[in-house]
Structure formats: C-alpha cells, structure tokens
Amino acid sequence: MIFYFFIFLTILILLVLQILFSLYIFFSNIVLEFLVISLIYFSLKYGSIFGEFYGFLSGILLDIFSVSIFGLRSLVLTILGFLLGKMSHKVDEDKIKVQLLLCFFVLSFYYLFIFLFCKIFFPESSCWMGFSVFLGRIGVNCFFTPFTFKLLDLLTKRIKKWSGKANYR
C-alpha cells in the first residue's frame, strides 16, 4: 500500500516538474513529458496492469491540469501502458538505445494519437503543434530519457526499501 502511495506521490512530483519545466525552462512549446517517460519505465518494470493504471492516473492528472479534451490523455496513456507492459521483461530497459527508441516511438504514438483523435472527432480543435515542434519535443525528451530512467531507478529502489521496512513493522 505504501509503495502505491509513493508511486502516486511520484506522479505528482513528475507532474509538478513537467509544469515547471514547461513554464520556466523550456521555450517554443517544448515540453518535457516526464509522465510519459515514467510510464515507459514503470510499464516495462511492472507489466501491463500496473502500466495501464499508471497511464490512466497520470493521464487524468494531465487532463485536469490542461485545457484540452478531458479524458483523451488518460485514454492514450492507458493504451500505451498496456502496450509497453506487453514488452515487459522482453526488452532490456537498462540499455540507453532501447530507452531512446522506446521514447521516440511512444512519444510519436502519443502525439499522433492525440492529433488524429482530435482531427477525427473534434475537427474544429487545433491539436497539431507543427512538425518542427513535434520533432523538437521528441528530441528533447529522448535526450532526457536516460537521466529520468536513472532517477526513477534510484527512486524506486529507495521507495521499495522504505515501503518494505514499513510493511515489516
């Protein structure tokens, strides 16, 4: 239970970081998708069910703090959590190449899914950011993925240690 509480706390921290980075550090609509990167990490580590719930929860939170279609991000991240969970224990997520490739494909799917969904069901809304921003976002996120993975790795180990101790008591 404590472990899941810490995971929820991690989602909140990453959400805050994502908002802060997009507000103060990055420019030209470049957003660091910490929640998507963490979804890749957690789905690969803990499988589909964990990934789905993690994706759904983080998606809902992103939807709450955004002005776009409510529920759209939760849908796409749930699907991504499921798909990534399928790859759990099949790919070596510790390799940087794998991390970069996964980040590239996941973000491409994420952005394109949102774009296509908007285009089909809500044609009046403008969900496309432009090709250069699209590539820029993916590039920047790919650059930060190994660091985020490393950070999450350390954090998860620490959380497991704490929660383990707490359960023991």
Added chain:
Amino acid sequence: MKHKPTIFLLILSVLSIILILLDLTEKVVAIKNLIHYFLSPVPEIALRIVDKSHLLGENIVSFVKTHQENQKLKKQIEELEYIREKYETILRENSELREILNLKKIFPYKISIAKVIGRDPNDWFKTILVDIENLSLAKKDSPVLSISKNQVCLLGRIVEVQGTTAKVLLLTDALSCVPAKVVRSGETGVIIGQNKSELLFDYLLPLSDIRIGDEIITSGIGEIFPEGIPIGTVSEISSKQNTYFKKAIVRPFINWNKIDFILIVQK
C-alpha cells in the same frame, strides 16, 4: 486470468471514452474542478518556490551590489574626510598667516615667520623646534613671538641654530629669565619659567604696586628682548610677608597647545 490486462485496458479505455464524451456536461466539469481544487496547491506551491528562488537570486545580486557600493562609498567618505581635514587645516593656517601679516605691518620690529616642526612631549614647556630654511634673520638669542587671540605675545628665544632648524627656549622653561614690568605701575621684575604653563614674576620689591589682572610686558632691560612685548596677566600674588622679594604668578597669553607658526624678531 491471462486476459486480465486486456480486461483492465477495456475498462479504463471505456472510462476514458466516457470522460471524453461527457466532457462538456456539468458533472464532469464539477468532478474535474473538484480534483483540480484538491491537487492545484501542489504545482502552486512549486511555482511559488520557483518565484521565491527568483527573488532570492535577485536579492543576492542586489546584496552583492549594495555591499560593493557601500565599500565604494565608505572609501569616498574616507577620502572626503581627509580632504575636509586638510582643508580645515589650510584654512586655519591661512587665517593665522593673515593675522601674522596684518601684525607684521604694524609691528615696529623686522620679523620673519617660521613653522614649528617639532615639540617633545616630555619637555612640553621647555623647547620647540622650528624650520628656519630661507630665513637669514634667525640667530641665537633672537626673541620669538607668537600670536594668540589676534595679539602678539612673547614665546621665548632661540638658543640653538642647526642648519635649517632652530631650537626655541620657551618662557616656561626653568632656564628662561625675561626682564619684565607691570604695564599699569611700571614695577619691574623678572619672569622665570617653572616647567609648567604658568610663569613666576620674581624680584618685585615688597611694596611694589601689583594687582591681580595686571598686564605684564617685557621691560627692555638687557639685550635680548625689546621693550613692550606682552607676556601675560597676573593671576596670583604671593602673600608671604617676611621675604625680600614679592612674587606673583603670571598666566601667559600664549595658548601652549596651539603654536603652529612663530615670529622671529631681528635684533
């Protein structure tokens, strides 16, 4: 339970689609707002921290700048203080020199101005050293005068000339003896130094007419001091009856702690 992930996927996806479809209904908006209400403090706190950190950075920069400015201003104040002191000294010296020049015009003797360059704290009332460079008038036993309150008064005499400096024996030195008289009655005596700020007026006859407050000037007896140079005023008269000579204490006109320039009289 092999299809468990797929079932969850379907459930969560359907839930998400419901949320999308119900997007504009009041209930969804209310739920969204409720969750936003509970979670919004988190990013707000973080944003505040970031804002504060900006302020902190600005404050540090401002503090460093203020410190640098403070140091600079302190240095400027020190420089200005030094200039002010220097200015005041020059102003005072200028005023003294003006006084001397004015007196020089009306004084019946030929005089030259010299600057005091040394005074021994252990022999404060004995001697002073003066700079006599370019002064051909300064010779041994030349009378030395000073100015106090716009008045010329006797200071002593030159006892030693060495190159560009001369040693002046002050009136207050125990070795100093100056023939003097009372202005009012003309009674004569000798002013003797006591190694302190006051002088002793000695060798007055027991019935001499002398009172407290009488002005004492040089009598002109002897070859050293010309007649009529003010010395001081009588401040105390000895009351001993069975003595050969009457004695009085004379308070000199000179301000002993304000001797910057002196006048050397050509004999």
